[in-house]
Every structure is written in structure tokens, then in C-alpha cells.
Amino acid sequence: TDSVYDAKGKLMFINSPNNPNGKSFGNATILKLCGSFPGIVVVDEAYADFSNQTCLPLLKKVKNLIVNRSFSKSFSLASLRMGFALADADIIKEMNRVKLPYNTNYIGQIAALSCIKHSNKVFERNKKIIEERQRLTEELNKFEGVNVLPSDANFIFVKFEDKSKTLKFVWDLKEMKILVRHFSKPGLYNYIRVTIGSEEDNNKFLNGFQKIADKYL
Template sequence: KVVDVPRGKAYAVDISRVKEAMDEKTKLIFIASPNNPTGNVTTEGDIVELVKAGIVVVVDEAYYEFSGVTVAHLVPQYENLIVLRSFSKWAGLAGLRIGYGIFPQLIAEQLLKIKQPYNINLAAQIAVKESLADLEYLRGTVRAIISERERLFQKLEELRFLKPFPSQANFVFCAVVDGDAEGIHRGLEKRGIFVRYFDTPLLRNSLRISVGKPEHTDALVEALREIGGKRSG
């Protein structure tokens, strides 16, 4: 059984509510940091507080390379802390399902006992090998995305009908404060620009915009101004 604990203000993990949700049946706590789709990180202090509760804590750091914030260095200190990473985002290998985990030795030994006999496929192995051989290029791409993310955030802040949230991932999350997220999504789609929109209770009337090249940012902002009309200011 999975128990969802709603995030608090500005989509931060509500540590007190997580603790309240824990009971004798709780086996694992799973946290995404940076979070998808909001892009915010959970502080080291908050994660340590949960780890000290004695439950296994898994921190999904799929977007770590865009934030530089990690708790991987704490794994040797705590036998109940696991960090997961991916090659899907920073290395562009989405679809090959390749990643890795940083585990305490005891947990790693137990996982090896129950793992399936099949490892990753040959295409994924070759792609990872080539990615690791070209780290400087990939790191340069990450730096470019981070730089453009900040410019995108600033441009979105200028649009009065959107409220962008600071992000440490490769996207920017926006609440639509005047208008309809689905309508904006459709308007962008007609112009050949694709973003994600959400209408779930906790993410109602919001958008997630991936970071692209500078020309992509410019085209997006121009389209948003057209769609927003006078509300763009």
C-alpha cells in the first residue's frame, strides 16, 4: 500500500506530515529531489531528519546534474539511505532505462540476491560507455541548460498571468494565475510548441515547461504573449 503525503507550501516536503503518516507498517519513504514537476529540492536537513526515524529513505536524484544538490555523500553514514540516479535526463538516454543506485553495503547485498538474472541491454551499455567517454561535452550541455533555465524563468516572470517557481531541474513549473492552463496548452500546441499541463488537485491549472535552446525560449515567450494578450503586460 502506498500512502501519499501532500507537499506543503511552495511544494516542499512537509516533514511533520510525513512523520504523522508513518506507522509500524511503514517500510520505505520515497522522495524525489529535485521534484518533478515542481523542480524544487528537499534540504539535506529534512532528509536526515527522516533517515533518523529509522525507515529506509530512497531519494530519487534523477535531475541531480541540474541542481548539484545531493545527499549521496551521506550514504556511508546511514544504513537506511539510498540514492537513485539516471542517465535519462542529463545524458539524454531516456528510453534506454539506464541508471544506477548508491546503496549501503548491506542493502546492496540483499538486492543482489533477489535481482532478476537479466542486466541492461546491449544498446544501453554502449550508450552509457560512450556518454562517460564524452563527459565534457555532456557537462557543457548541462551548463547551457542551467543558464537558459534562468533566462526562461526571468522571461516567464514578466508574464502577469503566470507564476513560475524557481527550479533546479531542466524545466520550469508555472501556476496559471489568470486564465486556463489547458487553453494555453492548446494554444501553444497549435503553434507547434509542446508543454505539459496539469489539472490534478495539487497541481490544478499549472504548466511544466522544458528548457530548450535560446531560440526555443524566444518562440515560447512570443507565443505566450500572443495567447495572453493584454494580461502579459
């Protein structure tokens, strides 16, 4: 809502693409927030490698923006807790003054450097994930009462128009040894989040979804 542009504080955190719906915020929105917010705007782009959207170019336009990137998602180093931040030199200087010593481990550093060295292979795999995301979106949207939200992440957010059908799909998929994420919070109850896997995994999911849909939809 427009009220966010009136927010006050020292730090504002934004996930883009967002979890769990996979939505990205446009650069015009981020730029407007940087102009209206009196503190520092931190944009977490953990899933940005699966998107064509990034606010990195805005770092040349504003001084109060930090962009966080992670090796946990597209580079599959979640357990090593590696990432980095990009910002104006003055902000980075202040961050270095207060960061903990030995804040990363040696194995994580070696793994992250190797990922950077071989990033072309990772980005090629990401292209396949994006293609599979589009395929799953198109196939699931063919089912009556099912709507997939546009996603810029390595997952899709699937909405069931009939809330009572949601858990039936969750539990029946689990019986097939297919796990999806269900959210019990108000406003999210009739959604499931589905991670994009390999083509084989995605076909297994679609086949299972079809069998359940034949019973309930």
C-alpha cells in the same frame, strides 16, 4: 508536513528534484527522515544533474539511504532504461541477491559507459540548460499574473493566478506547434510544465507566450 517524520514502513520514496515542480529537498530534511524512518529511504535523483543539490554526501552518515540516478534525463538515454543506485555496501549486497538476471541490455551498457567517458561534454550542456532555465524564469515572471516556481530540474513549473487563462495558453501554444504539459488534477490545474530546450526553442516559446499574453493578460 511534519507528519512525514512519523511515517512507518519498510520503504520511503522521495523525488528530489521533484516532478513536476522541480523542487529539491535539502540534505537536512533527508537526514532527518533517515533518522526518524524505521525502514530504507530511497531518494530518486533523476534530475540532480541540473541542480547543485544532492544527498550523495549523506551516504557516509547513514546506513538506510539509497540514492538512485538515471541516464534518462541529462544523458538522454530514456529509451534504454539505464540507471544505477548508490547505498551502503550491505544494502547493495541484498539488492544484488534479488535483482533479475540480464536486467540491462548490452547496447544500454555500452551507451551508459560512453556517457560516463564523455560526461564532461554532457555537464557543459547541462550548464547551458541551467542558464536557459534561469532566463526563461526571469522572462516569464515579468508577465502579470504569472509566477514561475524555483526549479532544480530541466523544466519549469509555471503558475497562472487566473485559472481560466491556463488552457487558453496551452491550446494557443499548441496551435503554434509548441507543446507544454498541463495537469488536470486538483491543485495543479492552473500550472503548466515547460521543458527547457535550446536557446532557439526557448526564444520561439517566449515569442509565442508573448503573443498569447497580449490577448489574455
